[in-house]
Amino acid sequence: MGVPKRRHSHSRTNKRRSEWRKIDAPGLVQCPQCHELKMPHHACLNCGYYKGKNVIAK
Numbered sequence: 062m063g064v065p066k067r068r069h070s071h072s073r074t075n076k077r078r079s080e081w082r083k084i085d086a087p088g089l090v091q092c093p094q095c096h097e098l099k100m101p102h103h104a105c106l107n108c109g110y111y112k113g114k115n116v117i118a119k
Contacts (some may be wrong), residue, residue, distance in 0.1 A: 089098040095108040104110065109117030 092105040097107040
């Protein structure tokens with residue numbers, strides 16, 4: 062396993078970490094039943110439908 066011989070400077074460490082903060086928010090899709098925004102591949106929290114079936118009793 063590779064081990065660094067020298068210490069990384071603060072600026073070099075911060076340059077590496079700067080990309081971590083740029084993660085985008087997850088994309089939202091429109092529910093086909095109630096047309097509210099929801100997470101893809103999840104049941105709709107508003108109406109309780111997933112793939113055309115009622116999976117959460119509302």
